Amino acid sequence: MSLCWRIAREEWRLWLRSRVVIFAALIVAVLIAATSVLTVNRVSAEQSQRVEQQSAAEETFFAQPDRHPHRMVHYGHYAFRPPPPLAVFEPGVDAVTGQSIFLEGHRQNTAMFADTKAAADLGGFAALTPANLYQLLMPLLLIVLGHAMFLRERESGTLAVLLAQGLSGTQLAAGKALALIAVIAIFMLPLVFIAAFSVTLGESAIAAASIVAGYFVYLCIWGALVLAASILLTQRAVSLGALIFVWLFAALIVPRFAIDASSAAIDAPGKIESDLAMLAEQRKLGDGHNAADPAFVLLQKQVLEQYDAETIEELPINWRGVVASYSEAELTDLLNSYAEERMELEASQSNMFNLFGIASPTIAISSASRTLAGTDLATHHRFLREAEQLRFDFVQGLNQAHIDELDYTLDINRNNGEAAGQAARVNAKAWRVLDEFRFEADSAGDRLQRATSSLFILLGWLVIASGVVILAARKVRV
Amino acid sequence: MIRSITREARFLARDRGALFWLALAFLLSIVAVSFGIAEVREQRETIATLIEEDAADRANALAGHEDWGSAAYYAFHLTYAPPSQFAFAALGQRDSKSWKHRVRMLALEGQINEADTRNADFGLVGRFDFAFLAASVAPLLLILLLYDLRASERMMRRHDLLVATAGSKGSLWLPRALVRVAALALLLLLPLWLGAFVEGAGFGMTLQASAIVIGSLLIWWLIIELVGRIDASPSVLLTSLVGVWLALAIVIPAISKASIEAANPVPDGGEILLLQRETVNDAWDLPKVATMEPFVERHPEYGDHAEIGEMGFEWKWYYAFQQAGDQAAEPLVQQYRAARLQRDQDAALASLLSPPSLVERSFERLADTDTLSMIAYEDSVRAYHGELRAFYYPLMFPEEPFDRELLEALPAYSPKR
Numbered sequence: 001m002s003l004c005w006r007i008a009r010e011e012w013r014l015w016l017r018s019r020v021v022i023f024a025a026l027i028v029a030v031l032i033a034a035t036s037v038l039t040v041n042r043v044s045a046e047q048s049q050r051v052e053q054q055s056a057a058e059e060t061f062f063a064q065p066d067r068h069p070h071r072m073v074h075y076g077h078y079a080f081r082p083p084p085p086l087a088v089f090e091p092g093v094d095a096v097t098g099q100s101i102f103l104e105g106h107r108q109n110t111a112m113f114a115d116t117k118a119a120a121d122l123g124g125f126a127a128l129t130p131a132n133l134y135q136l137l138m139p140l141l142l143i144v145l146g147h148a149m150f151l152r153e154r155e156s157g158t159l160a161v162l163l164a165q166g167l168s169g170t171q172l173a174a175g176k177a178l179a180l181i182a183v184i185a186i187f188m189l190p191l192v193f194i195a196a197f198s199v200t201l202g203e204s205a206i207a208a209a210s211i212v213a214g215y216f217v218y219l220c221i222w223g224a225l226v227l228a229a230s231i232l233l234t235q236r237a238v239s240l241g242a243l244i245f246v247w248l249f250a251a252l253i254v255p256r257f258a259i260d261a262s263s264a265a266i267d268a269p270g271k272i273e274s275d276l277a278m279l280a281e282q283r284k285l286g287d288g289h290n291a292a293d294p295a296f297v298l299l300q301k302q303v304l305e306q307y308d309a310e311t312i313e314e315l316p317i318n319w320r321g322v323v324a325s326y327s328e329a330e331l332t333d334l335l336n337s338y339a340e341e342r343m344e345l346e347a348s349q350s351n352m353f354n355l356f357g358i359a360s361p362t363i364a365i366s367s368a369s370r371t372l373a374g375t376d377l378a379t380h381h382r383f384l385r386e387a388e389q390l391r392f393d394f395v396q397g398l399n400q401a402h403i404d405e406l407d408y409t410l411d412i413n414r415n416n417g418e419a420a421g422q423a424a425r426v427n428a429k430a431w432r433v434l435d436e437f438r439f440e441a442d443s444a445g446d447r448l449q450r451a452t453s454s455l456f457i458l459l460g461w462l463v464i465a466s467g468v469v470i471l472a473a474r475k476v477r478v
Numbered sequence: 479m480i481r482s483i484t485r486e487a488r489f490l491a492r493d494r495g496a497l498f499w500l501a502l503a504f505l506l507s508i509v510a511v512s513f514g515i516a517e518v519r520e521q522r523e524t525i526a527t528l529i530e531e532d533a534a535d536r537a538n539a540l541a542g543h544e545d546w547g548s549a550a551y552y553a554f555h556l557t558y559a560p561p562s563q564f565a566f567a568a569l570g571q572r573d574s575k576s577w578k579h580r581v582r583m584l585a586l587e588g589q590i591n592e593a594d595t596r597n598a599d600f601g602l603v604g605r606f607d608f609a610f611l612a613a614s615v616a617p618l619l620l621i622l623l624l625y626d627l628r629a630s631e632r633m634m635r636r637h638d639l640l641v642a643t644a645g646s647k648g649s650l651w652l653p654r655a656l657v658r659v660a661a662l663a664l665l666l667l668l669p670l671w672l673g674a675f676v677e678g679a680g681f682g683m684t685l686q687a688s689a690i691v692i693g694s695l696l697i698w699w700l701i702i703e704l705v706g707r708i709d710a711s712p713s714v715l716l717t718s719l720v721g722v723w724l725a726l727a728i729v730i731p732a733i734s735k736a737s738i739e740a741a742n743p744v745p746d747g748g749e750i751l752l753l754q755r756e757t758v759n760d761a762w763d764l765p766k767v768a769t770m771e772p773f774v775e776r777h778p779e780y781g782d783h784a785e786i787g788e789m790g791f792e793w794k795w796y797y798a799f800q801q802a803g804d805q806a807a808e809p810l811v812q813q814y815r816a817a818r819l820q821r822d823q824d825a826a827l828a829s830l831l832s833p834p835s836l837v838e839r840s841f842e843r844l845a846d847t848d849t850l851s852m853i854a855y856e857d858s859v860r861a862y863h864g865e866l867r868a869f870y871y872p873l874m875f876p877e878e879p880f881d882r883e884l885l886e887a888l889p890a891y892s893p894k895r
Contacts, residue, residue, distance in 0.1 A: 020714055020717055020718075024717070024721065028715070028720075065763075075755075075759050077628065093598040093601075095602070096595075096601035096602050097598045100748050102751060109592065110592050110593045110594060112591045112592065112593055112748075112751065113591060113747025113748060113751075114574065114593060116574040117575060117818075118744040118747075118814070118818050118823070119739065120734070120735050120821040120824065120825040120828075120837075121571065121839065121849050122732075122734055122820065122828060122832070123602045123727075123834055125614070125728045125731060125732065125834075126728075126731035126835070127732070127735065128728070128736075137724070140720065140724070144717050144720075148713060160866055174655055186786070217885050236712065236713040237626055237630070237716060240712075240713045240716050240718065244618070244720060252614065256603060257509065257513075259605055260516075260517070260605045260606050261513075261605070263517065263597070263600060263605075264513065264517070264520075267520065268597060270578065270595075270596070272556075272578055272579070272594050273524060273528060276532060276535060280534075280535070285522070292828060301607040334630060346598075349599070350599050353514065353603075366603075377599055402706040415790045415791050416790070417788070417789045418788060425838045443692075444487060456486075
């Protein structure tokens with residue numbers, strides 16, 4: 001073991017003497033530090049801003065005066081999605097999806113005003129985050145540091161001497177690996193700090209530790225690939241060229257290829273497209289504003305029987321409210337079935353994308369990292385579902401107030417002058433049906449479970465890459 | 479010169495490493511162009527379906543109503559920006575920004591910001607289109623092709639001999655590099671030309687695109703040539719070149735983007751929506767005069783028809799306060815639009831420092847998939863919404879009797895081409 005240490009220490013001594021290595025390492029370190037500080041500040045500001053906006057929206061809703069309850073259905077409400085604590089490291093899809101939704105009766109709106117809508121367009125790599133620095137730049141640094149670490153001994157003839165002294169190829173490779181792992185460990189420090197910081201923001205320690213572990217495995221995969229190339233290839237330039245090719249492939253080409261492939265393979269309709277398909281069906285349901293619509297005849301019969309009444313005027317409840325509540329429920333079922341289908345198709349596109357992790361560890365770590373941070377597509381979809389639940393609940397709560405607290409006769413006369421309008425109102429206390437909404441990331445356990453396949457792919461990569469190193473090291477001859 | 483070029487071409491034909499990079503470039507270009515064409519075809523198909531369904535839905539909606547107000551309330555109109563003939567080469571902003579809407583005559587600010595975008599992962603990772611290949615991957619391939627021209631001869635210890643026996647330096651290295659640059663450019667561009675032909679993109683546009691690719695390769699050749707003069711081992715040269723690539727493709731764009739966005743803050747989009755909503759909702763509780771007065775200020779031609787009884791509900795008043803909502807949000811909307819334009823203008827300037835950004839932006843410009851095109855599309859939706867108002871107001875305000883035949887003349891959205 002002490003032999004390994006000696007080999008590793010020797011490697012470090014050489015690195016510290018190389019200006020190229022020092023320069024590259026410094027640049028990466030500065031970039032990581034600067035990006036981390038910027039991202040932490042930006043995301044924390046957004047976090048507190050959105051939490052404030054959410055409670056401000058609730059207070060405004062509660063502060064509305066006495067009104068006709070259906071006015072409040074259209075007045076609507078907002079749902080905001082604050083970034084989860086680990087978004088300071090991995091903002092994920094947050095920049096692309098909007099983070100607030102307007103909620104109102106009879107409609108499901110989209111999340112609006114994504115950051116990318118107003119972003120300065122400088123090409124594909126301009127949106128730097130600590131996460132993509134780790135995904136893209138750290139492998140390059142390891143390549144620069146390690147592409148010649150083994151074959152250097154071959155080039156300078158020291159390999160023969162070392163082997164003659166009884167050192168095995170495996171021991172030598174282990175020493176070199178140790179040196180690389182030390183580099184990786186040092187460069188993991190910023191990530192460890194950010195993860196610890198996210199724990200102080202309320203992130204679960206398990207999720208934070210898993211993300212650190214995931215990146216450690218990812219960088220070790222690259223370390224192993226680099227070491228394998230430097231054992232198997234005999235010329236520096238060839239080793240470097242081959243590794244840069246692998247990086248180009250894994251980090252730049254395969255991820256975008258995978259996006260195009262999953263987009264071409266699975267056709268997920270947009271919202272307008274599925275809305276139009278749905279509208280045809282919706283027309284059969286009737287318009288919730290018009291209680292005389294033929295679609296409500298059956299409902300009227302049932303309600304009259306239930307209350308043993310002859311006409312709707314005799315009902316102890318407000319018939320218009322009943323219609324509004326009934327059609328909102330029907331419509332929501334329909335809207336949800338289409339929304340679910342759309343989200344499922346999108347999820348299967350993303351699953352297909354994740355499968356490409358088998359061809360590129362960069363895909364595997366990036367999807368694991370988004371999932372563990374709670375900034376993946378699945379979390380956005382859950383936000384959409386929860387916002388929809390919030391919408392449905394307050395709309396139906398208001399419709400219930402319409403049914404119970406507003407007299408039918410007063411209601412149908414609401415447009416006959418100021419006084420009649422005043423009379424057709426319910427007390428503002430009824431607005432309390434709105435639930436408090438605080439969107440939070442899934443529990444660490446759920447996120448880990450969702451990230452399992454990506455994490456297993458990463459482990460598979462690590463096993464194969466280290467396997468190649470071990471096999472290659474065993475066969476080392478001069 | 480011709481002789482030395484044919485000589486170098488023969489050398490290249492035997493250089494397996496170089497052939498590998500060239501074949502890879504060709505293959506990637508084919509993949510990028512095919513994916514691009516598949517995507518724009520899918521988008522066109524989607525639009526064709528939407529146009530059909532939208533017309534059917536509108537016909538149905540209009541059939542059920544007997545007054546101008548309800549017709550305008552229930553009839554939605556599709557607006558869209560079809561992909562241009564060159565969009566297959568640069569899908570640009572089409573994944574992260576919305577290029578289709580369905581609008582009606584209600585307050586526009588509540589509708590135009592709807593984001594019917596694709597899977598968020600697409601916008602996050604980006605596509606493998608030709609613009610990305612030409613902007614970011616091609617320079618790396620060129621680096622791998624050229625970095626060891628001199629250094630490999632040094633390694634073989636032939637460098638000094640070659641230099642001494644060649645007539646001039648130019649006649650030795652220039653043809654050698656030129657053959658490789660030309661081969662790379664040709665292999666990248668061949669699939670693009672084919673794609674442009676299939677998609678019917680104009681000759682002039684294809685020529686411009688080719689010039690961008692060749693220009694960018696020439697710039698990178700110059701960079702490689704300058705770095706290659708350093709008397710260092712091939713691996714140090716390659717490391718430095720990759721470092722230069724990193725600086726130009728990632729670091730400079732990232733710093734520019736961060737500083738441009740910090741220097742030009744955009745108003746919070748949510749505020750636009752909030753202001754518009756609050757104005758529209760408040761109007762229900764205000765005396766109707768309070769809505770109609772500012773409306774008549776903007777539309778004096780309806781001054782004689784703006785008397786609304788305080789009793790009952792009138793569509794005129796309803797649409798007047800919808801417009802009041804848009805008017806209230808106007809300053810914020812202008813600010814938002816101006817900030818986006820300013821950011822884009824600054825980004826155009828900053829991209830002069832980064833060849834990859836410049837190539838990507840130029841391709842998006844050619845393909846009408848850049849920020850300006852997306853803003854132009856939004857402007858056309860605004861203009862169309864204005865046409866809808868201009869159609870209905872003269873019928874609704876003077877209370878012309880409802881005539882279904884007049885609805886035949888409803889303005890139809892036509893994308894600018």
